[in-house]
Amino acid sequence: MKKLMLALLGITLAGGAAAQMKPEEAIKFRQSAYATMAWNMQRIKANVEGAYNQDEVIKAANVIQSIANSGMGALYLPGTDKGKGWEKTRVKPALFTDKEQVGKLATNFNREANEMAKVAATGDAAAAKIQFGKLGETCKACHDDFRIKE
Numbered sequence: 001m002k003k004l005m006l007a008l009l010g011i012t013l014a015g016g017a018a019a020q021m022k023p024e025e026a027i028k029f030r031q032s033a034y035a036t037m038a039w040n041m042q043r044i045k046a047n048v049e050g051a052y053n054q055d056e057v058i059k060a061a062n063v064i065q066s067i068a069n070s071g072m073g074a075l076y077l078p079g080t081d082k083g084k085g086w087e088k089t090r091v092k093p094a095l096f097t098d099k100e101q102v103g104k105l106a107t108n109f110n111r112e113a114n115e116m117a118k119v120a121a122t123g124d125a126a127a128a129k130i131q132f133g134k135l136g137e138t139c140k141a142c143h144d145d146f147r148i149k150e
Helices: 002-020 023-049 054-068 099-122 125-146
Strands: none
Touching (some): 023 125, 054 099
């Protein structure tokens, strides 16, 4: 019971902190997280397409997994469908209304990010390459549906 109460308190406090955040701050945090994930996707790509370094793939996969499981949905506050963080947001307004599709895509991304970390830990370069493709597809699916193209 005590653990449940502490968990609920943590969720409440985290939600309250996000609610007090200015839209431009939320957009900056969001953009920073996605830039960090993109960098780490590039690190994995370089390894599965070139000389494979298991340690590098593990590090990159763990970063992606951590961000995927960080609760980034809290950064999609009302008012963050427009505006500027580090740059103008490219999120489509549909992301804020199509909750079912967003949930499906987020679940898929989290699953594949978690699996990428597991596969990276095995040291199997061929399996990492296959899993990297699956992870990349989940990124593309969200970009296709909910990101304004430049």
